[in-house]
Amino acid sequence: MTYTIEKVATLIGARRYGEKDATIGWLLTDSRSLCFPEQTLFFALRTKRNDGHKYISELYRRGVRSFVVEQVPEDYQAQFADANFLKVPSPLAALQRLAERHRDEFDIPVVGITGSNGKTWVKEWLYQILSPSMKVTRSPKSYNSQIGVPLSVWLLNEQTKVALLEAGISEPGEMLALHDIIQPTIGVLTSLGSAHQENFRNMDEKCMEKLQLFRNTETMIYPSDDDTVSRCVRRSQYQGDRIGWSRFNDKAPMYVKTEGSHVSYVYKGIEGSYDIPFIDEASIENSITCATVALTLGLTPEELAERMPKLEPIAMRLEVKEGQRGLTLINDSYNSDVNSLDIALDFMNRRPEQEGKRKTLILSDIYQTGESSAELYREVSELIAKRGIDRFVGIGPEISSQAAQIEIGQKWFFANVDDFVQSSVFKSMRDEIVLLKGARPFGFERISDLLEQKVHETILEVDLNAVVDNLNYYRSFLKPETKMVCMIKADAYGAGAVEIAKTLQDHRVDYLAVAVADEGVTLRKAGITQNIIVMNPEMSSFKTLFDYDLEPEVYSFRLMNALVKAARHEGITGWPVHIKLDTGMHRLGFDPKKDIDELIDSLKHQSAIIPRSVFSHFVGSDSDDFDNFSATQFRVFDEASQKIQGAFSHKILRHIDNSAGIEHFPERQLDMCRLGLGLYGVDPRTNNILSTVSTLKTTILQLRRVPKEETVGYSRKGKLERDSVIAAIPIGYADGLNRKLGNRHCYCLVNGQKAEYVGNICMDVALIDVTDIQCEEGDSVEIFGKNLPVTVLSDVLETIPYEVLTSVSNRVKRVYFQD
Numbered sequence: 001m002t003y004t005i006e007k008v009a010t011l012i013g014a015r016r017y018g019e020k021d022a023t024i025g026w027l028l029t030d031s032r033s034l035c036f037p038e039q040t041l042f043f044a045l046r047t048k049r050n051d052g053h054k055y056i057s058e059l060y061r062r063g064v065r066s067f068v069v070e071q072v073p074e075d076y077q078a079q080f081a082d083a084n085f086l087k088v089p090s091p092l093a094a095l096q097r098l099a100e101r102h103r104d105e106f107d108i109p110v111v112g113i114t115g116s117n118g119k120t121w122v123k124e125w126l127y128q129i130l131s132p133s134m135k136v137t138r139s140p141k142s143y144n145s146q147i148g149v150p151l152s153v154w155l156l157n158e159q160t161k162v163a164l165l166e167a168g169i170s171e172p173g174e175m176l177a178l179h180d181i182i183q184p185t186i187g188v189l190t191s192l193g194s195a196h197q198e199n200f201r202n203m204d205e206k207c208m209e210k211l212q213l214f215r216n217t218e219t220m221i222y223p224s225d226d227d228t229v230s231r232c233v234r235r236s237q238y239q240g241d242r243i244g245w246s247r248f249n250d251k252a253p254m255y256v257k258t259e260g261s262h263v264s265y266v267y268k269g270i271e272g273s274y275d276i277p278f279i280d281e282a283s284i285e286n287s288i289t290c291a292t293v294a295l296t297l298g299l300t301p302e303e304l305a306e307r308m309p310k311l312e313p314i315a316m317r318l319e320v321k322e323g324q325r326g327l328t329l330i331n332d333s334y335n336s337d338v339n340s341l342d343i344a345l346d347f348m349n350r351r352p353e354q355e356g357k358r359k360t361l362i363l364s365d366i367y368q369t370g371e372s373s374a375e376l377y378r379e380v381s382e383l384i385a386k387r388g389i390d391r392f393v394g395i396g397p398e399i400s401s402q403a404a405q406i407e408i409g410q411k412w413f414f415a416n417v418d419d420f421v422q423s424s425v426f427k428s429m430r431d432e433i434v435l436l437k438g439a440r441p442f443g444f445e446r447i448s449d450l451l452e453q454k455v456h457e458t459i460l461e462v463d464l465n466a467v468v469d470n471l472n473y474y475r476s477f478l479k480p481e482t483k484m485v486c487m488i489k490a491d492a493y494g495a496g497a498v499e500i501a502k503t504l505q506d507h508r509v510d511y512l513a514v515a516v517a518d519e520g521v522t523l524r525k526a527g528i529t530q531n532i533i534v535m536n537p538e539m540s541s542f543k544t545l546f547d548y549d550l551e552p553e554v555y556s557f558r559l560m561n562a563l564v565k566a567a568r569h570e571g572i573t574g575w576p577v578h579i580k581l582d583t584g585m586h587r588l589g590f591d592p593k594k595d596i597d598e599l600i601d602s603l604k605h606q607s608a609i610i611p612r613s614v615f616s617h618f619v620g621s622d623s624d625d626f627d628n629f630s631a632t633q634f635r636v637f638d639e640a641s642q643k644i645q646g647a648f649s650h651k652i653l654r655h656i657d658n659s660a661g662i663e664h665f666p667e668r669q670l671d672m673c674r675l676g677l678g679l680y681g682v683d684p685r686t687n688n689i690l691s692t693v694s695t696l697k698t699t700i701l702q703l704r705r706v707p708k709e710e711t712v713g714y715s716r717k718g719k720l721e722r723d724s725v726i727a728a729i730p731i732g733y734a735d736g737l738n739r740k741l742g743n744r745h746c747y748c749l750v751n752g753q754k755a756e757y758v759g760n761i762c763m764d765v766a767l768i769d770v771t772d773i774q775c776e777e778g779d780s781v782e783i784f785g786k787n788l789p790v791t792v793l794s795d796v797l798e799t800i801p802y803e804v805l806t807s808v809s810n811r812v813k814r815v816y817f818q819d
Ligand SMILES: *Cc1c(COP(=O)(O)O)cnc(C)c1O
Pocket: 487, 535, 617, 658, 659, 660, 674, 675, 676, 677, 678, 684
């Protein structure tokens, strides 16, 4: 469905500048997702940290001609010929308004899904259950915010028979806006948990806020066994049909009984039952919510019973893995429709690795659409052309029969995965970024297993979204113009410098800082273009600094003189350096009391290097006990750094706040701050976890019963008090698991339960007590991370979380996740 630009201007009440005709089919809020420039309408949103108006020139250059703005560029007729600017007081409000008007065009069931957990899960499962019967339009990924919801609603079109839309809120007052855009006819509350609780007074307040989505719906579906939910539903004076599902109340409109993964139910007098291929509690509950919605939408118990066992697990995030031969693998084997193909292609184009690499798509037959094959694969062909795919591999009988529809220079087709992995095409793949998108039955796991670098059973899982959350948390203390250095020394506090740097570069931090030049070289070789500071430049590394565009810290006259000499030798002038002052740490740095005049003098009498910034480091910003000392440090720094700035006409950035300083002394943010531990999820002041970035995981190798008179491990240290079950896990002190955690000083988690380390921790293996835990060989074990804060370990070890994080050795494979 498209709209003319006049129509859009009227719908959002905009004043129009420019009179070129235009048709709008796509809405864009993030310039990186641009795909169809001619028909795109860009909304220049202003957020706390960014301003969409900055991207207008770039987008114009890339072909976009329609913009919704708060401010029309001054000389728009000259600079942006043929463009239309729609001026409104708030582009975000205009986006929401347009979506609302678009929604008005449809008289179909619209399912609005909210809840603390499981929204995306329920939405995706419902899609799997409903799509064989009807054309379903759903929110992409987890687009459920004030921006994501309007973009989702925009996807409704003439074919849509039912819409599934998520609504997520983090603050009071947000749901009403979402309600007006979605205008649901069926409201679904998945569950009520503690997410975003900090912004609400209590659970009731949050629940009442969520229920706002259900005003005016014909039907509401909710878990009535949850007391808070039931109470709030009663209080809400809701007028429509209340379908609370319950396991206890046989009068409930949806009464269920569960036994393992078998669910039987009575829905408004209709009896039925189904099985799902999962056994965990969350899956069972989400399946009940889905079943209730499906029955409400008119599916029969027979249809449910047939489709439920085929439910597929939901990949909330696309997996990115390093492959052999310079390959980067993106795995998306969970959905197989065109819409999700487009999302995955977009994700691929946003990956920093893609620069300079060929882009390959490996695609299986696509299931679950009503379209004819020819039409479907023509659509695929168009998409891959727009998204700039270089090489295409089709796997499956149907896609092979439609080979002619796929118009691309390099293409190959195979009947199945076996044929492909034996082909020369497979064997010659190298230095490519590869998107694997296959429907389940094709077994694309085989391809990724063969191409992936072999992993140890012990991995450090790194959540890149959490890194961004933490970055934004610290940014929220800063003025928009304050710059940020992110510390990625020590391999990004153990998380892996390259991936972390790519993520940070994507989020436009101003500087990255590493410890030594070689770390900087690794980043440059991986394509990082951001400015990089080297904190400990060795005398032998100057040439490397110049070759790889790295900016050294300078902390002494000896280092400075050697650097100047080396730069002159290379004919270099104006190389940026960062001057460190020692205000109390007494580690490295110039002395503010004695050295400043001489420092200024030396800097002025040469032209090889130029001070880009001057900084110092707090000794104790993480503890209130040192507040007086910190104040003195700041005063000394302020005075000395002003003096240096005063001697030069160019701007010299001044910085002193680290993670703890940003939170504790935001008034001392000066021009720039240096974020370290906080970025990796630990608040250095409280030791609280922000968003968990790193999770160290392993698996149970072997289980054995050991009678109580026996012992476990070296030197017979593991004494037992009862007959026990002992699990061996493949992680030892050589992986960074400290020996002091052994002999029951600490524990790990097996299926969510605490399992103590028994006996001495060995070099490559540890032994844990799982006597009271239901588990099997192959089960996953968490050493620290999402469910077991790293600070539990650092407290036992009487050290700081920094040490535990940076001790995870290099042989532990880092695996990255991102939305
Ligand atoms: C490591 C480091 C930081 C970051 O410290 P956190 O406590 O991790 O925030 C800041 N500045 C300098 C000079 C550092 O070496």
